Amino acid sequence: MPDSKRPNKAIKVVIVGAGSVGVTTAYALLLDGLASDIVLIDIDRNRALGEVMDLSHAAHLHKARVRVGDYEDCENAAAVIITAGVNQKPGQTRLDLVKTNYALFRDVVPRVAHHAPDTIIVVATNPVDVLTHAAYKLSGFPRERVIGSGTAMDTTRFRHELGKHFGVNPRNVHAVIVGEHGDSQLAVWSLATISGMRLRDYCTAAGIEYDEKALEACATRTKEAAYEIIRRKGKTNYGVASVLVSVLQPIVTDSDAIMTVSRVGSYAGVEDVALSMPCKLNRHGAYQDVPLLLSEEEREALRRSAQSIKDVITSLEEHLKPAEEKAEATEKPEQA
Numbered sequence: 001m002p003d004s005k006r007p008n009k010a011i012k013v014v015i016v017g018a019g020s021v022g023v024t025t026a027y028a029l030l031l032d033g034l035a036s037d038i039v040l041i042d043i044d045r046n047r048a049l050g051e052v053m054d055l056s057h058a059a060h061l062h063k064a065r066v067r068v069g070d071y072e073d074c075e076n077a078a079a080v081i082i083t084a085g086v087n088q089k090p091g092q093t094r095l096d097l098v099k100t101n102y103a104l105f106r107d108v109v110p111r112v113a114h115h116a117p118d119t120i121i122v123v124a125t126n127p128v129d130v131l132t133h134a135a136y137k138l139s140g141f142p143r144e145r146v147i148g149s150g151t152a153m154d155t156t157r158f159r160h161e162l163g164k165h166f167g168v169n170p171r172n173v174h175a176v177i178v179g180e181h182g183d184s185q186l187a188v189w190s191l192a193t194i195s196g197m198r199l200r201d202y203c204t205a206a207g208i209e210y211d212e213k214a215l216e217a218c219a220t221r222t223k224e225a226a227y228e229i230i231r232r233k234g235k236t237n238y239g240v241a242s243v244l245v246s247v248l249q250p251i252v253t254d255s256d257a258i259m260t261v262s263r264v265g266s267y268a269g270v271e272d273v274a275l276s277m278p279c280k281l282n283r284h285g286a287y288q289d290v291p292l293l294l295s296e297e298e299r300e301a302l303r304r305s306a307q308s309i310k311d312v313i314t315s316l317e318e319h320l321k322p323a324e325e326k327a328e329a330t331e332k333p334e335q336a
Ligand SMILES: NC(=O)c1ccc[n+]([C@@H]2O[C@H](COP(=O)([O-])OP(=O)(O)OC[C@H]3O[C@@H](n4cnc5c(N)ncnc54)[C@H](O)[C@@H]3O)[C@@H](O)[C@H]2O)c1
Pocket: 016, 017, 018, 019, 020, 021, 022, 041, 042, 043, 044, 047, 083, 084, 085, 086, 087, 088, 101, 104, 107, 108, 123, 124, 125, 126, 127, 128, 149, 150, 153, 181, 235, 236, 237, 240
């Protein structure tokens, strides 16, 4: 990496979960040079050790060390990325997946918070919005220090799709996916631009057709990309690893980048939920919303997305209530 991008002090990053996403993230981080100390924590210590041996044999070429650690090693970490968790199995409901991964978070997050009370938690485990909300509650951290990778991944995919459609480098396409990292996400067409021009104006200027159907197909491919990749190779790992490194970049370099990441807040009238909207990121975390002037239709789609995440959070909280409390609630006579 160029020296200008290289952090000038020792930066420790801990990755909890040395599975496919965790290890690919460690490798991307190693190549990027953002961290000087990369620690992997996994319940399967032997697996983590094998991965670390493989990664660390050439780590000196990248001026970083990679090691297996435990929760004590989270102390003074600039960020702790959580990738531990299971993937959705065929036939499994989303709520079942949430219950399993929530149980894991209940074990992991308090330990991270105990050893690294000032760190920034970055959540990648799915369903990422619900678990970002869970990590916020379980850590007791302020909301800017609990960040879900959210639709940063979908936004990158969307720019890739639009770039391909228009024959433009995705870096020159400004367009975002907001809401849930999942089926209710929405593409913000009203604010998408190329070279400072709304897409319709760009088409007029470039003398090309504004093909609404083809553009909708770009958004559909974005939403379905993970399903398609999983169908073909069984998992997704490279894209998300690059995205996680790009989320760490403004944190480590304190550079106020705007990214669509998930954090807890009130969105389109739905309170206490986590979803992705553009946020400013620096060493304090995702510290500031960058409000979008959404169209009426987009605002309603965002509300639906927020509500669908909130429904899962509510079902999870219901499931977690002690049995007596549940019984009491059902026995209570209705108020006149
Ligand atoms: N946010 C995104 O864009 C995105 C993309 C891809 C995958 N994911 C999610 O990331 C998660 C991990 O996916 P993967 O493909 O790496 O799975 P994986 O099965 O390859 O790895 C999961 C790892 O977690 C470890 N683990 C389980 N319980 C643990 C615990 N209590 N403490 C520490 N480690 C524990 C396992 O031993 C395993 O090594 C899944 O929830 C997946 O859906 C998110």
